[in-house]
Amino acid sequence: MKLSLLTTLCAASLLLLSGCAEITPKPKEKVVVDSTLPTISLTKNGIITDMKTVAFEWKSITDPRVEGIYVYKKSPQDKAANELEYYDTIDTRYSTHYVDRTVEPDTKYSYAFRVFTKESQGVNSKVFVVNTLPVLQSVSWIHSITGLPRIAKIIWRPHVSERVSTYIIERKTFEDKEWHQIDELSGRLNAEYIDTGLEDNHVYMYRIRVKTYDGIISTPSQIVKSITKPLPVSVTKIEASKNLPKAIKITWSPSKQKDFERYYLYRADDIDGSYELIAKLYNNHFTDKIDEDGKTYFYKVSVLDKDGLESEHDKNKVMGMTLTKPNAPAIVEAKLQGNKIELKWGKSDPRTVSYIVVKKSKKGWFDKISKEYKGLTKSLFIDAAIEPDTLYTYTVYSVDKNGIVSEPSIEVQIKTPESQEIISASKAKATQEESVKAVSTKSSSSETTVAPAEELDLNGL
Template sequence: MGFCKILKICYIYFSLIGLIALQGCGILTGDIAKRKFDNTLPFPEEIRTINDVTSIGLEWKMPENLEEIGGYVIYENTTKKNENSANSKIIAIIKNPFATHYYIQKLKPQTNYSYQIASLGRNNTISIKSPPINIKTSYIDPVENIFASKDLPKQIKIFWSPHNNPSIKRYIIERKTQEGKFLKVGIVPHRLYVEFFDKDLEDGKVYSYRVISESYENAKSLPSAIVTGSTRKKPLGVQNLQASTNLVKSILITWNLPENPNVPIKNFKIFTSRTLNGKFSFLAQTKENFYKVLNLKDGEIRYYKVISVDADGIESEMNIGAIQGNALPPPPTPKILSATIINNQAVLKWEIEDDTRNIINFKVCRSENNKNQICFDNIMQQEFIDKEMRPNIKYQYDVRSVDEYNLESLPTPIQSLGF
C-alpha cells in the first residue's frame, strides 16, 4: 500500500474522529480547562476568512511539527456592554490535526465578530491563542426598482423587481408611521411575487414604504429605497345646494353636479336632521341631482346635507353647514272680528290680515257643550250665521281658512255663544 493511500486513510479516520469530537464539544470543554499551556506548541497561522450573510468560513495553514498536534480549539471573543475587556468562549473543539477549515453559522448579518484558534497538544497541553481574527458578516442587497401607486381607491400598490438572489424566500413590506418608524404591514411569500396592496387606507393621504428581503436562513436584506404612494382624493362635494319652502307636504332638494371630476360620480347620498346642530342620519341615495321628500306635515322644517360618491365608492367630505327646507306652511288663520247672538242666531265675522296666500274658502266648526263637533265647508264669505241654535245650549265655534292647495289653517280661538 503506497504512502499517499495510507495518508488518505488516516485523513478520513481523523476526520471522523474530529466530527465525533465536535459533536461532543460541550463534554470536552471541561477537558480544555484542565490542559497546561505550552508556549512552544505551534498554533495555526496564515488564517484566512470568508464571510457570508449569516456564516463565516475559517481556513488556516497546517502547523509544523504536526506530530505534536492533536487538534484545535476555536474561540469566539465577546465584549459585554459597559466592559472594555473581551471574554472568550469555546465554540468548537476539533480533534483532528489535519483539519484546516471550519465554518460558523447562524450569525447576524452586518455584525462584527472576533475569533481565535489554539492548538491542542497530544500530551494534554494547549498552545497560546492566535491573534484575533476580526471579521464582519455580509449583507443581502436591497431590492431594486420599487414603485408605489398614486391614485387607487383606499389602497396603495407597492411593486418592485424580483431579487436576483435565489436564496430569497419572501419579502417584508413596511410602512412609515407618523412617529417616523417603519412597521411591518404585510408579507409576500415568494421571491417572484413582487407586488403588495396596502388596503383600508384613508382617502387622499400619502404613505411611505420600503421592502426588505428575507432568505431561507431568515437573514434580512438591507432595506430598499423609500417610496411614497398616495390614495385617491375624495371627490368634490356638491355645489349650490338648495331646498324648497313652498311645496305641499314635501321638500325638493337640488344641487349642481361637481365640475370635471377625476373619477365619474356614481350617485349622491342625502342626510337629514330635524335641527341644524342635530345628528344627521342617512335619508336616501340617488343618481340624479335632485331629490323630493314626501309625506311631510304642513310647514315641517328639515335640514339637509348631500355628499357625492364616485365610481369606486369614495365619498366627498360632508359640509359643515346644512341647507334648510320646509313644506308649505298652513295658510294664515282668520282673525275674528265679532261673535254675537242676533235673533237667536250666532253671527260670526272675520278677516284675513295676511294676503300672501290664495284663500279660496273658509271652514267653520261647531261643538255643543264641547261635544259633537260638526264642520261647515266651502264658506265663500267672511261671515257665518248659525240658524240652527237651540236654547240652553252652549255652542263653541272656530274658523279656519283653506287655500288653493286645500291646506287648512290653524283654527281661531274658540268663540262660545248661547241663549
C-alpha cells in the same frame, strides 16, 4: 459489518456524553508549549464564508495525545488587542470542522487554532484572515402605483437569490421620523403588495428588504412614493324651498367630477343633529314630500365617485321648510239674533280662499252633535238650525288654495233660552253666510252678544 458500525456509533455517543458531563477546558495562564504536537493545517478549500457565518475545515489529527483544539479570534471591536484572544474550545481531536455564527456581514476577522493535551499545548497555527460576505442586496426594481382610493400598490421584480424566503415591507410618511415594518410576505416569487386603509390624498413612501431562510436581512431597496386619490370636490350653492305645500325642494350646483357616480342627500331635524341618508340621486335636485305644515329640516349633499369615495359635506348645510298654515280667523262677534245665531270674523291671512265652521251642540249630558260647514267664502255665518235650551260651540278655520287648514280660531259658545219662539232644528231654514261689511263689537238692545268661551262665566247656567 453491521456490528462494526454499531460499535463505532456507540463509541461516538460515549465521547459526546463524556464531553457534555465535564467543563469545557480553557487555556491555562502559564502555557507549556510542546512543539512535537501536530499543528492545525486547513484543507485546500478549508475556509468558507457567508454573511453571518465563517466555516473552517482542517486535516484529521491522529496523535492520540491531543484532547482538543483551542480557537483564537480577533474582531474589529478588539482594536486594543494586538494578538488574537481565546475564543472557543473544541473538546475532541476527532472534529475536523468549526463554524462561527457570531460574525457580522462584510467584516474582517482573524482566526488561529492550537491543539492541547492534559499537560501542554501545541504551536499556534497560521493566522487565517477572513472577510464575511456583504449583506444581500434587496430587490433590483420596485415601482408604485398612485391615485388609488385609500390604497397604495407596490410591485417589484422577484429576487434572483433562492435563499430569499420573505419580503419585509416598510412604510414611512413625511410626518414619521423612522421607517415602520407594516408586513412580511412569504415566498420569493411574490411580486406585489397592496396597502389598504390609507388616508385620502396622502403621500406614503415604501421600501423593501429581503430576508433569507437563515434570518439574514438585506439592505433596503430604492424608495418609492404613492399618493392616494383625493376626495371628490364638494357641491356648492345648495338651496332649499320654504314656500311649497307639504314639500321641500332641494337644489344644488352640478358636480364637475370626471368619475362622478351619484349624489347622497342627508337630512336632520337640527343643523348639528344626526343626519340620515334619505336619497341617492343622479340629478341635482330632489323634492322631499312631507305630510306636515311648517315643518323645518336641514339638508346637506355629498358627491360619490366611481371608487366609492365621498366628498366632504359637513360644512355646507341648508334649511328648508314646508309652507306654514294660514293664520286662523279672528272672530269679532257671535250673537243670538231671534231664532238665529250670527257669527262674524275678520280675514287675517291674504292666502285664505275659504273657511270651515265647526259647530258643536250639547243638550243634556250625553246628547252631543258635531257638524262641519266647508267651502264658505263669506265672513258671516248665520245658523238658523238651532233649538231651545241647547249649548252651541263654534270654531272657524281658514283654508288656502293648497287646501292647508289653519289652526282653529278662538272658540265661542252660545246658550239658547228655553223659549217656544225658537224654531226647532228640523224645521229651520238652511244655514246662511254673508260678507262682513263692518266689524262691530257693540250690540243693539234687541241683540244678545256672547263673549268667547274663555271669557264666559257659566256658573249661572
